[in-house]
Amino acid sequence: MAFLVSGGSKPMLSGDVTTIRERLKGTGIALRDALAVLEMFCDDLGELETQSPYEVFQSLNRLIDRTVHGTKIERFKPERGRRPFHCFEVYTEGGDSLGHLNVIYLRKPIPCYYLVYVEILPSFRDRGLGSKILRAFREFAEDRKSVGLLDNIIPPGDPTYGIYAKLGWKSIKDYVGDGIMNGEGNYMVYIPRSIQTPNLSGNLTKLFFNLRKKRPVIDMHDNEDMVKRTIEEFRSVYGVLIRLFDAELSSGTATPLMRFMFTKFTTKLIGFRRRIATLIGYTGGESLEQLSISDSIKELRVQAYSLRNLKGGNPQISGDEQLLENLPSRLTEEPTAFIEELQIYRRPYLSPWLERTANGQSADMKIRDLLEIGFDPTRLREYCHEGVDYVFERLSPHLLPSLERQRRCLTKIALCTSGRRFQRATVQVNPPLATFTDRGNLYIMRRRVEGIHLEEALDHLRTSKSLAGINRAARIDRAIVRTVKASKDWLLANFDASFREEIEELTYFVPWDTERNIPRVLVDVSGVSLDTIWIA
Numbered sequence: 001m002a003f004l005v006s007g008g009s010k011p012m013l014s015g016d017v018t019t020i021r022e023r024l025k026g027t028g029i030a031l032r033d034a035l036a037v038l039e040m041f042c043d044d045l046g047e048l049e050t051q052s053p054y055e056v057f058q059s060l061n062r063l064i065d066r067t068v069h070g071t072k073i074e075r076f077k078p079e080r081g082r083r084p085f086h087c088f089e090v091y092t093e094g095g096d097s098l099g100h101l102n103v104i105y106l107r108k109p110i111p112c113y114y115l116v117y118v119e120i121l122p123s124f125r126d127r128g129l130g131s132k133i134l135r136a137f138r139e140f141a142e143d144r145k146s147v148g149l150l151d152n153i154i155p156p157g158d159p160t161y162g163i164y165a166k167l168g169w170k171s172i173k174d175y176v177g178d179g180i181m182n183g184e185g186n187y188m189v190y191i192p193r194s195i196q197t198p199n200l201s202g203n204l205t206k207l208f209f210n211l212r213k214k215r216p217v218i219d220m221h222d223n224e225d226m227v228k229r230t231i232e233e234f235r236s237v238y239g240v241l242i243r244l245f246d247a248e249l250s251s252g253t254a255t256p257l258m259r260f261m262f263t264k265f266t267t268k269l270i271g272f273r274r275r276i277a278t279l280i281g282y283t284g285g286e287s288l289e290q291l292s293i294s295d296s297i298k299e300l301r302v303q304a305y306s307l308r309n310l311k312g313g314n315p316q317i318s319g320d321e322q323l324l325e326n327l328p329s330r331l332t333e334e335p336t337a338f339i340e341e342l343q344i345y346r347r348p349y350l351s352p353w354l355e356r357t358a359n360g361q362s363a364d365m366k367i368r369d370l371l372e373i374g375f376d377p378t379r380l381r382e383y384c385h386e387g388v389d390y391v392f393e394r395l396s397p398h399l400l401p402s403l404e405r406q407r408r409c410l411t412k413i414a415l416c417t418s419g420r421r422f423q424r425a426t427v428q429v430n431p432p433l434a435t436f437t438d439r440g441n442l443y444i445m446r447r448r449v450e451g452i453h454l455e456e457a458l459d460h461l462r463t464s465k466s467l468a469g470i471n472r473a474a475r476i477d478r479a480i481v482r483t484v485k486a487s488k489d490w491l492l493a494n495f496d497a498s499f500r501e502e503i504e505e506l507t508y509f510v511p512w513d514t515e516r517n518i519p520r521v522l523v524d525v526s527g528v529s530l531d532t533i534w535i536a
Contacts, residue, residue: 024037031092032097036236036237036240037244040261040268071090073090073133074091098120099120101118101136102115102116103137106214109203110203110207113141114211118130147192151186152164152187164188169188227276235290235291238293267370274375298367302376302378304394305439307336307439315332315333316435327434342382342392343381346382346514350377365377390433390445394442394443406502406505410430410431410535414428423483424522424530425530425533431536432446449534453507454508457510458481461476461477467518476519479521479530483530488506506536507536508533
């Protein structure tokens with residue numbers, strides 16, 4: 001089904017919405033691909049008071065509903081040497097895949113299909129497709145007289161959890177008790193009416209232990225499948241963007257909107273590239289190098305921040321009143337323009353690029369640079385005001401509520417850890433001092449600390465030619481990991497469960513001399529230790 005939109009749009013945003021809408025209209029681009037582009041375009045519309053970002057595109061929600069209504073489920077058997085999973089796919093009438101469910105067969109001690117993964121494309125969630133594909137799997141399990149098993153990562157209090165309960169899934173503890181689980185996951189089981197076994201509890205216990213042995217291999221195959229699918233999605237979105245901006249590419253004209261969309265595509269691509277490097281068992285067999293980006297796109301200047309004119313577009317600013325009163329008027333009146341002109345935060349990862357460019361400005365940074373560096377350095381800006389060094393971080397506006405929860409958590413951490421040491425290190429928090437929401441961008445202002453991000457520090461210690469030898473001899477990375485782990489374990493053990501999510505998402509910084517690009521550590525007869533760690 002092609003993506004078609006007619007009529008006018010709500011006057012919420014500037015001409016960018018109209019431009020995207022008109023270019024998608026009548027192009028024959030599949031709905032799935034069009035929505036992927038809109039998802040990328042709309043994911044920073046946190047300021048809009050609307051139930052769905054698609055409401056700014058007339059009739060789009062109705063088109064999505066009609067598409068969902070016409071979907072069908074198809075099942076694919078495992079392919080020797082290629083696909084280890086039985087796969088259920090949700091297809092539109094036009095043949096576009098909107099989601100899938102992967103299961104793998106376990107023969108002993110009783111026939112079982114372990115449900116590895118269920119995924120519905122973001123634009124089509126909460127429209128019944130999850131239930132539809134799970135019902136198809138339930139009928140399959142009934143027909144095969146096989147148990148269904150899954151490790152449900154959704155917490156019991158989440159509404160989505162109820163989907164499984166309504167379809168007959170129960171906690172495995174209802175059959176085997178709490179003893180064997182020992183806190184390992186939230187396993188659920190579906191027992192078809194067709195199964196008649198005299199020792200169900202004993203068989204489920206053996207099944208659980210057999211599955212635990214196989215999980216690393218299953219997870220490896222699942223990771224490979226996920227990477228392959230995601231690469232295809234990136235390739236599809238890239239193709240849509242090329243079609244949308246064909247006129248500009250043909251004439252050699254690079255508009256801000258075009259540069260913004262290709263920059264967002266690139267930052268999502270390199271973000272995914274960083275994440276897959278840590279996947280269990282991932283060997284790079286499905287490489288992102290398969291996705292070819294043309295030289296003309298690589299030469300585009302980066303446009304990483306939004307330039308939208310939102311209705312009633314005055315900046316929304318909050319934070320420490322005394323700090324805000326002393327800030328320059330241009331910063332409070334035009335946050336985006338002021339902050340984006342600041343120097344890029346000079347972190348060690350940027351050293352090679354900075355040496356080549358001889359400045360810290362991003363005005364001439366190209367998409368080629370982003371692909372080489374591996375992240376978007378323009379998100380962080382340095383700022384010195386009245387003798388104090390600060391850092392601005394650009395985020396999506398929809399993250400503002402979570403930042404407030406994080407601020408409350410950091411305040412409590414500061415009180416509870418005062419005077420306490422973890423592996424000889426003290427803990428300091430670095431909460432947001434002020435937030436600026438402007439033109440579709442959210443900026444967080446924090447004090448600059450004398451350290452760098454934990455993962456960046458470990459990466460430098462393990463891969464840098466000048467540091468790897470010292471690290472192997474002194475085991476500095478192990479000291480850093482022990483210190484951070486000790487603090488995190490203590491926080492998880494001593495904080496209320498309501499803060500668990502915030503604690504899991506805390507960011508750690510460790511002492512580092514950024515000028516010389518070496519760690520700041522204490523060395524004595526007892527070994528290597530840190531003086532301070534910062535939590536943000």
